[in-house]
Amino acid sequence: MSKPIESTTTVPLHDGAKIPIIGLGVYQADVGEETQQAVRWAIKHGYRHVDTAALYRNEEDVGKGIKASGVPRDQLFVTTKIWNSAHGYDNTLAAGRESLKKLDIGYIDLLLMHAPGSSTVSTWQAMAKLKEDGVCKSIGVSNFGIHHLTELQKATGILPTVNQLELSPYLQNREIVQYCHANGIVVEGYSPLTKGRKLNDPLLVEIAKRYPGKSTAQLLIRWSLQQGYVTIPKSSKEERIKANIDVFDFELSQEDMDRLGQLEEHLVTGWDPTTSPWNP
Numbered sequence: 183m184s185k186p187i188e189s190t191t192t193v194p195l196h197d198g199a200k201i202p203i204i205g206l207g208v209y210q211a212d213v214g215e216e217t218q219q220a221v222r223w224a225i226k227h228g229y230r231h232v233d234t235a236a237l238y239r240n241e242e243d244v245g246k247g248i249k250a251s252g253v254p255r256d257q258l259f260v261t262t263k264i265w266n267s268a269h270g271y272d273n274t275l276a277a278g279r280e281s282l283k284k285l286d287i288g289y290i291d292l293l294l295m296h297a298p299g300s301s302t303v304s305t306w307q308a309m310a311k312l313k314e315d316g317v318c319k320s321i322g323v324s325n326f327g328i329h330h331l332t333e334l335q336k337a338t339g340i341l342p343t344v345n346q347l348e349l350s351p352y353l354q355n356r357e358i359v360q361y362c363h364a365n366g367i368v369v370e371g372y373s374p375l376t377k378g379r380k381l382n383d384p385l386l387v388e389i390a391k392r393y394p395g396k397s398t399a400q401l402l403i404r405w406s407l408q409q410g411y412v413t414i415p416k417s418s419k420e421e422r423i424k425a426n427i428d429v430f431d432f433e434l435s436q437e438d439m440d441r442l443g444q445l446e447e448h449l450v451t452g453w454d455p456t457t458s459p460w461n462p
């Protein structure tokens with residue numbers, strides 16, 4: 183029998199590193215105190231993982247929140263991402279170093295290519311160099327479809343540790359997930375709460391009633407975890423940040439996992455570059 187998951191559970195990456203199974207997302211957390219406070223609250227309530235990006239413009243605040251938390255750096259895991267405007271070898275080298283400068287936390291745990299683009303291969307080669315140089319410990323991708331993954335692997339021979347993509351019962355991306363799991367790529371799901379859009383779905387509300395004290399948001403996070411995904415719910419509110427990690431004392435029954443599995447409706451809440459390269 184496999185070990186039950188806990189808030190401190192980590193998932194091994196193929197390069198030997200380990201990623202905490204739950205993290206705080208900070209997309210649309212405002213620059214300044216809002217992000218710093220969210221990071222401090224998250225760490226206070228047991229998170230050890232924060233997901234930011236150059237695009238979010240709050241890397242500096244993530245770094246400040248981390249430093250103010252008092253938790254040693256080596257117990258925390260920080261992801262940031264190379265935005266599409268920084269694709270290409272030299273641009274990516276500069277962007278990765280710039281992200282680390284803003285974060286100011288010694289190293290980046292996981293550097294992701296935010297999405298496939300026109301210079302995916304040279305971007306990926308520069309990310310491998312950033313790893314070699316100690317700017318980051320691991321490199322991965324985001325929003326990659328199967329063809330993006332196979333093309334990258336064929337061109338460079340370097341397998342991403344992680345593919346971060348939108349995942350919820352309403353957008354299950356089953357084929358990409360299956361491909362990643364079969365090839366040793368950890369699947370990390372973003373927008374696990376559907377950006378709040380489905381939290382009042384009557385079916386979710388009905389299922390939540392079977393788990394006393396648990397909300398539909400907690401149900402969705404639990405679904406992600408039981409699917410085997412690393413998950414990164416975002417909130418800037420302390421009570422929600424706390425509630426979103428309070429999901430390790432209950433388990434969705436197989437029957438409810440099956441019901442949730444039937445909710446697929448290709449609900450993309452932001453963007454979907456997995457189907458073709460995204461060109462701004």
Ligand SMILES: NC(=O)c1ccc[n+]([C@@H]2O[C@H](COP(=O)([O-])OP(=O)(O)OC[C@H]3O[C@@H](n4cnc5c(N)ncnc54)[C@H](OP(=O)(O)O)[C@@H]3O)[C@@H](O)[C@H]2O)c1
Nearest residue numbers: 207208209233372373374375376377378399415416417418
């Ligand atoms: N790689 C990519 O392309 C990509 C794309 C999108 C997201 N991401 C990452 O994934 C993270 C999460 O995704 P997301 O931010 O798009 O959406 P999300 O986590 O699905 O939802 C966040 C929304 O839900 C609300 N919320 C949070 N907890 C709640 C709760 N317990 N009850 C009710 N409402 C709640 C938040 O509002 P409040 O803040 O007001 O609580 C916010 O409006 C991002 O922050 C980012 O780090 C990556």
